[in-house]
Amino acid sequence: MPLPGKPRSRPADPGHAPHQGIGGGLQLTRSPAILTHMARPALQISKLTPAERLRLLEELWESLCDTPEAVPLTEAQRTELDRRLDDLEQDAPTGIPWDDVVRRIRNSR
Numbered sequence: 001m002p003l004p005g006k007p008r009s010r011p012a013d014p015g016h017a018p019h020q021g022i023g024g025g026l027q028l029t030r031s032p033a034i035l036t037h038m039a040r041p042a043l044q045i046s047k048l049t050p051a052e053r054l055r056l057l058e059e060l061w062e063s064l065c066d067t068p069e070a071v072p073l074t075e076a077q078r079t080e081l082d083r084r085l086d087d088l089e090q091d092a093p094t095g096i097p098w099d100d101v102v103r104r105i106r107n108s109r
Contacts, residue, residue, distance in 0.1 A: 048056065064071055073081070096104075 045053065045056070
């Protein structure tokens with residue numbers, strides 16, 4: 001899922017475009033060959049810093065947001081998501097209004 005306030009970059013031709021990734025070393029192309037056989041990345045993940053690995057994870061996660069219907073769900077996951085949505089629709093909103101929070105903090109001094 002994209003991070004709030006973070007713009008996504010899109011290649012001009014999403015069907016076949018190189019993507020400059022972490023440290024300039026990751027080159028991904030979207031082509032029919034990649035759909036049938038995953039190419040070996042041009043970067044050694046074990047040599048990335050923790051920050052670079054997190055950025056790579058973020059880029060991968062964001063790429064899944066482009067086609068959420070392509071991410072498979074098990075029947076158990078679908079059932080749990082439906083249950084949670086039902087709970088949200090049935091239950092009253094939980095939490096405390098912001099004004100009440102501020103009032104409580106000011107009154108506790």
